[in-house]
Amino acid sequence: MAGDRLGAAPNGILLVDKPGGITSHDVVARARRALQTRRIGHAGTLDPMATGLLILGVGAATRLLTYLVGLDKTYEATIRLGVSTDSDDADGAETARADAAAVAAVTDDALRAGVAALTGELAQVPSRVSAIKVGGRRAYDLARAGEEVELKARRVTVSRFDVLAVRRAEGVLDLDVVVDCSSGTYIRALARDLGAALGVGGHLTALRRTRIGPFDVAGAVADLAPGVELRSAAEVAASVLGVFAVTADEARDLRHGKRLIGAASRLPSPTPAALDPAGRLVGVVERRGEDVKSVMNLAEEAS
Known part of the structure; x- marks a missing residue:
């Protein structure tokens, strides 16, 4: 539609x-x-x-x-172990390179353990070259100006961190991975932290977001x-929030800011999309006691 x-x-x-x-x-x-x-x-x-x-x-x-x-989101990525950069990805400048023997000594068991430690609920420090604001300025602007950037750890969830392929070359180890994660997770930071845990450093060389x-x-x-x-x-809101079907009269009342008295028992989710009989999006609603009230309305001509 x-x-x-x-x-x-x-x-x-x-x-x-x-x-x-x-x-x-x-x-x-x-x-x-x-x-x-x-x-x-x-x-x-x-x-x-x-x-x-x-x-x-x-x-x-x-x-x-x-x-x-x-x-939540899904990413496909390639992590290069053995080389660190100042941005934790391939766009940054190289800051350290591990000894080739140290990279060669990273075993498959060590890789599995490192990935497992970065799966689940984590306290993740975002990349210093990120869009997070520090004192009203973007972290990447501060970093590029040569200023020290200290970002606080954030709680994120990595529900899947699977290694699809491992490629070993002289001095580097490339991993193709797929990650399911909560919003706000930095895949660059996973690459950095995996490399740090294995003692060889790491950064991201490819990233593709496949699902939101x-x-x-x-x-x-x-x-x-x-x-x-x-x-x-209407289609998008329904797929994300669930559908709260309303009559034409209820749609009119919601658009006018009125509550739907005693309608809370019909709610399928905390903030569903209210759709009128024609399938148009009235807005997003929520429970107020036993009633339902709109928290975001769309004008009828824009629905």
Whole structure:
């Protein structure tokens, strides 16, 4: 179902397969040109080196992005052990190189133990070259200015960290991995920490995001051409939040800020998407005692 109607301002969710070598903001700029609108936002960025799934909100549907940024994600990556960089990825400058004999001495059992230690709930210190703000400035800006950056550890969850292939060469050890993780997990930091635990250093040489919540990169577009089709806000909200079906009268009341008295027992999830009989997104609702109240509304013409 397309997210916009003929003659209407574009509105909906766009799944994009980002190529390498450009920023997420470059992708947003291309989408703005293709759709001829400035009102586009994203639900989480990818580094320039990385490829894969980006979720863009267009028009009124940008209001849904707050419900998408915290979704779990899947990444495919290549970790190079034996070399460290100042950014923990291949875009950074090399800072250390382990002795070839030390890298060769890393056994398969040691690899398995190192990966296992980085699986589950972790206290992860993000890469110093990250978009996290420190005193109002991005960490990567501080690092590039030569300032010391100390980032606090964050609680993240790595539910899967599987090694798909191991390639040994002179002085380096490359691992192809797949990672399922909570939002806010840095795959670069996993590479850094695995290398540190094994005593040889490590960094990321390739990264591809293949999934965000229920959305797979296989359903994303690579060509941001005029007329690219958007997913409707209703379709996306329903798949992420669950559906709270409402009558036409209830839809009108929610849009007017009224509570639905005694309707909380019908809620399928804490913050489901309210859909009217025509399948249009009214907004996102939540329980208030025994009642239901809207926490985010979409105007009827944008739903």
